[in-house]
Amino acid sequence: AQKVTQAQTEISVVEKEDVTLDCVYETRDTTYYLFWYKQPPSGELVFLIRRNSFDEQNEISGRYSWNFQKSTSSFNFTITASQVVDSAVYFCALSRGSGNTPLVFGKGTRLSVIA
Amino acid sequence: GAVVSQHPSWVICKSGTSVKIECRSLDFQATTMFWYRQFPKQSLMLMATSNEGSKATYEQGVEKDKFLINHASLTLSTLTVTSAHPEDSSFYICSASNPTEGDNSPLHFGNGTRLTVT
Numbered sequence: 434a435q436k437v438t439q440a441q442t443e444i445s446v447v448e449k450e451d452v453t454l455d456c457v458y459e460t461r462d463t464t465y466y467l468f469w470y471k472q473p474p475s476g477e478l479v480f481l482i483r484r485n486s487f488d489e490q491n492e493i494s495g496r497y498s499w500n501f502q503k504s505t506s507s508f509n510f511t512i513t514a515s516q517v518v519d520s521a522v523y524f525c526a527l528s529r530g531s532g533n534t535p536l537v538f539g540k541g542t543r544l545s546v547i548a
Numbered sequence: 549g550a551v552v553s554q555h556p557s558w559v560i561c562k563s564g565t566s567v568k569i570e571c572r573s574l575d576f577q578a579t580t581m582f583w584y585r586q587f588p589k590q591s592l593m594l595m596a597t598s599n600e601g602s603k604a605t606y607e608q609g610v611e612k613d614k615f616l617i618n619h620a621s622l623t624l625s626t627l628t629v630t631s632a633h634p635e636d637s638s639f640y641i642c643s644a645s646n647p648t649e650g651d652n653s654p655l656h657f658g659n660g661t662r663l664t665v666t
Binding site: 468470475476477478480483524528533535536537538539540541543 | 645647655656
């Protein structure tokens with residue numbers, strides 16, 4: 434069975450601080466995909482990143498960066514110099530592979546960035 | 549890029565009535581769509597897999613007679629909440645992938661439907 438654990442339920446930081454959101458996953462598949470989504474108060478899911486299990490390179494996109502560590506089954510997400518607009522619920526998710534497979538979501542981490 | 553449109557964005561209905569939610573893939577054909585449900589401050593949980601031209605596959609604990617799914621065309625799946633009750637109040641969101649994007653295609657999500665049953 435697949436499982437995603439986001440141990441941090443809520444995090445509050447002051448604007449401009451860096452913050453890391455943790456994600457630990459479980460799967461027996463050798464091929465899988467990991468995702469991060471942002472869900473602002475309006476509810477829609479905003480796609481942030483997809484990473485496949487064979488690509489352990491870390492990725493940076495502007496103030497966002499992701500650290501994929503297969504050895505610890507973790508896919509952590511760091512926001513550098515956080516901004517109030519980053520306040521949202523962030524979900525880590527896992528899928529088996531092809532686009533025709535559903536996602537298993539973690540419980541989400543609610544991030545509040547205070548001005 | 550691919551877009552998934554969901555309608556309505558929100559709906560309020562009286563207990564005992566039925567509500568239909570539509571999920572459309574706007575610029576691609578989707579043989580498979582997924583329906584998720586999210587209760588307040590909870591995660592998204594897969595309800596069912598909608599398959600074009602065949603019966604939907606429901607997750608354990610989801611009543612198929614209550615949550616009717618119809619995927620009559622390659623661009624439209626509908627979820628009907630029948631005889632809605634207040635406990636069905638939730639955020640329903642659909643997703644689909646574009647097969648032309650290959651196996652690496654990400655799931656595209658609709659903007660969700662917030663259902664409130666009074």
